[in-house]
Amino acid sequence: MEAKQLQSLRAHSEQMAGFVVRLSNYYEGLSTEIDKELQGLRNHLSGKIDFTLATISMNKVSQLIMLEPHSVKSLTQAWLRQLDEDIQTFQRLVHEPTAKTQAAKVSAAIKKPVSGIGAILPLYQQVLTCYKMDMGTAEDAQPESPAADASASKRTVQLKQNLIDELGQLVQTYIRVNPEDEYIASLEQRLGDGLTEEELLNSCLILIRVMVQETLTEANTAGKIIQRLNNALGNMNGDVQSSISKSAESFEARQSRQQELRSVLEDMEDALEGDHTVDELKKQAQHYLGQMANSLTAGEEAERMEQEGLMSLLVSMQQQLSSLQKQTDSYRKKLVEQRINMYTDPLTRVPNRMAYNERANKEWERCQAQDTPLSIAVVDVDHFKRINDKYGHAAGDKTLQAIARHLKSNLNSSEFVARWGGEEFIILLPDHSSDKLQKRLNELREGLAKLPFKFKQERLTVTASIGGTQCRHGEKLDSAFERADKCLYKAKSCGRNQVVIQDTE
Numbered sequence: 001m002e003a004k005q006l007q008s009l010r011a012h013s014e015q016m017a018g019f020v021v022r023l024s025n026y027y028e029g030l031s032t033e034i035d036k037e038l039q040g041l042r043n044h045l046s047g048k049i050d051f052t053l054a055t056i057s058m059n060k061v062s063q064l065i066m067l068e069p070h071s072v073k074s075l076t077q078a079w080l081r082q083l084d085e086d087i088q089t090f091q092r093l094v095h096e097p098t099a100k101t102q103a104a105k106v107s108a109a110i111k112k113p114v115s116g117i118g119a120i121l122p123l124y125q126q127v128l129t130c131y132k133m134d135m136g137t138a139e140d141a142q143p144e145s146p147a148a149d150a151s152a153s154k155r156t157v158q159l160k161q162n163l164i165d166e167l168g169q170l171v172q173t174y175i176r177v178n179p180e181d182e183y184i185a186s187l188e189q190r191l192g193d194g195l196t197e198e199e200l201l202n203s204c205l206i207l208i209r210v211m212v213q214e215t216l217t218e219a220n221t222a223g224k225i226i227q228r229l230n231n232a233l234g235n236m237n238g239d240v241q242s243s244i245s246k247s248a249e250s251f252e253a254r255q256s257r258q259q260e261l262r263s264v265l266e267d268m269e270d271a272l273e274g275d276h277t278v279d280e281l282k283k284q285a286q287h288y289l290g291q292m293a294n295s296l297t298a299g300e301e302a303e304r305m306e307q308e309g310l311m312s313l314l315v316s317m318q319q320q321l322s323s324l325q326k327q328t329d330s331y332r333k334k335l336v337e338q339r340i341n342m343y344t345d346p347l348t349r350v351p352n353r354m355a356y357n358e359r360a361n362k363e364w365e366r367c368q369a370q371d372t373p374l375s376i377a378v379v380d381v382d383h384f385k386r387i388n389d390k391y392g393h394a395a396g397d398k399t400l401q402a403i404a405r406h407l408k409s410n411l412n413s414s415e416f417v418a419r420w421g422g423e424e425f426i427i428l429l430p431d432h433s434s435d436k437l438q439k440r441l442n443e444l445r446e447g448l449a450k451l452p453f454k455f456k457q458e459r460l461t462v463t464a465s466i467g468g469t470q471c472r473h474g475e476k477l478d479s480a481f482e483r484a485d486k487c488l489y490k491a492k493s494c495g496r497n498q499v500v501i502q503d504t505e
């Protein structure tokens, strides 16, 4: 072969080898068999070229490519179809306006013709961004309006936190009622560790099932008590009815005995009027007196039996009444206990959020009617997580209990404290001017900072930050709460262990 031909052949085989390298890079990952064969082909075409083996490899690659069910085109179309389905499902499920607009845009983009497989990836990213926006985790989402997205995301995170807090309170309540229930105990543990949306949803569902079960059991118990009450009343009614008819019978028997006595006396009178000897009179008198004595004895016996019947009726009624009283007493106690538990935070034994909601609504209505202001304060323990992390969850629990005790015992009768959730407490205070409110909340804060804590032989000062405000006339309580919460945030960011209040004006 001439040198020129040889050079041209080498140039062609190098070009082909380069082409095979690019082709295998492009196809890499589609099928392991094709990858392997392309690797072999590359080897045969590099270094000392072996055309015989290269030809065999090329035939194999070509066969494998023919057998491969996925062409790049069919894969692209399948992915596009899947993406389209995903975004449509998302559009059906989501209600948040920003996420909806974004989803509509992505849906339109998917429907446009796609130039190649590389164009799919950005579409995937856009769909993912939509999902993230809705889940409130759009750290790298780039929606049209970042401000709207940030607020939607904040709302979702807040909603999730509220759900976790509420769930935590319910779990605590059910742990008290069902200390044996392992699932509820494990749920408490997992709540502390943090839950994903799916776990949160599942936990809510399971707890709802537990609650429905409890309610049914309760309804069943109440039904049984009412049934027993009804039966006992039915029995008593029967007893009273039979006693009334027995009384009527005895009345008739008494009447007939009196009639009998009267007729004996009349017979006696008749007998005395006749012409009789003393012996005859004596005999007749004995006869009539005997009749009277019999009648009186029968009367006494009937009255005794009547008395006994009445007594045993009264005793049985008394027994039924006292057994009923016992049953209803224990049920009433149980109901009272349940009601207390329902409104009490199980860990700190101060009122819970449900109790707060009821009390706050009542106070708010009263203040609106009397046109007197109402103040609201949110107390949040500072760096509470550090206590948990350093001394353990049990130490954290004890801290919360001591703080709750302190707040409860230092409030006066017109003030009200409840555990809002986590390490947060909420206080309702009656009419206070701004200065007075600040002074009062500072007293509570200073008192808290003086509480002597000792964990693992270490003395510890625990402080709290407080945000407070007055509820404006006509304003909804929630708005006042949000303002107090903002003040709390300010107190935290200004260094903690302080009170920040916001005037009504």
Ligand SMILES: Nc1nc2c(ncn2[C@@H]2O[C@H](COP(=O)(O)OP(=O)(O)OP(=O)(O)O)[C@@H](O)[C@H]2O)c(=O)[nH]1
Pocket (backbone or CB within 6 Å): 192, 347, 380, 381, 382, 383, 384, 385, 386, 388, 392, 393, 394, 395, 396, 397, 400, 421, 422, 423, 492, 496
């Ligand atoms: N031991 C215990 N910890 C709880 C309870 N409820 C919530 N926590 C914990 O309270 C901690 C609150 O932490 P953060 O919200 O970061 O607040 P923080 O550490 O107090 O920090 P600042 O509020 O910023 O001062 C979390 O670690 C929760 O797990 C509870 O009932 N018991």
